[in-house]
Amino acid sequence: SYISCWCMCDCDLDLMWKGYVRNPPGIAIKSSVRRLKEICDKALSHRPIDISKVSYFDHAGGENINYFGTPTAFLYKDKHFRLDNEIRIIHYPNVSEPSPTHVLLLVDLKDLIEDVVFQPRVKESTVKSVREALSRVGLEEIPVLASRDDRELIE
Template identity: 30%
Template sequence: MFFPWINKLKDDPWEGRPSKLNFDENRIIPVRFVNGKDNPLEYRKLKDVLNRPGEIEEHMQAHLRMSRMFFINCWHMNDGESDSQWKIYGTSPFSMAVVSSFSLLSSAITDDKEIYGSRVSYYDPNNETTSEGNAFFLATHKRNAFIHEREFRLIYCDHSIIKTLDDPQGISVSIDLKILIQKVVISPLAPPWFVTEVKTFMQTHGLNMDCVQSELLNTW
């Protein structure tokens, strides 16, 4: 299963970026100054905490560098089909959708790589900041404009890439297709011969799960 490098996900130019409001110099943040004793929590403007010239810019660039370490495999969460997903990602009549579940995804990964899973959270970039408490938030937050994706992500993290100029396409993760796939749904635009070919291919390779053509364009 292919995990594109996060910088290759071109549909969203904000991919891997925190909210721009995180770096607003007048943003109020909680701080605890420690000088030999346990001081109470205080609230200060960002510019009063990162007060060295250029320090806020350095803080922002550090976050952007950190996002380089993520490789992402994207899924759509739904109990049924999505017209928008077919129109965005399945424009070819020879497209197919793989139906799985979190438990099947977890069980199907046979690779030694440590893979994490997370729902994507959506936020209003004009009014909300994003968490800075964990670097993984860089890979699991997107703007509300993408909320229709209802996205779940598998994430692989390679810390070594942060300090390099590498420009990878992505990585491959070994999986067991017989465990991963619950059902295959073929494009509603597919010709009958293609549906037959897919079913024959699956049977030939021992993939005995359901294979159906989408009924999205059918009528009663």
């Protein structure tokens, strides 16, 4: 199976920057559940895809989920991850075919990306480089935002 994980929080979280950016500077791609669903709907003709919200349970408190061997195993996490507020796009490949290392979905980035958000304390040179890269691929209209902690730093 191939999984793409998305946080459904209203703003960027320090927890996410610290947990997922190993080598700063980092950026986050902001999209919406509606946009993700539309992209998945378009891709369904090519691949079996599911988009579902993750459920959180209290494993330490004795709550168990019996999901051995079922696709729903990918849709549960311990409650200490609940701030992730996660939605997952899952592709279940045909088991009779060899499994590639990755699966590509043809996506128009203009349909996917609402904003590009930088992690806190990003350098202006990095912002400039990302804006130039967006411009080179025809995405100059996509807003480039600072982290909620630095909103005044990027116009």
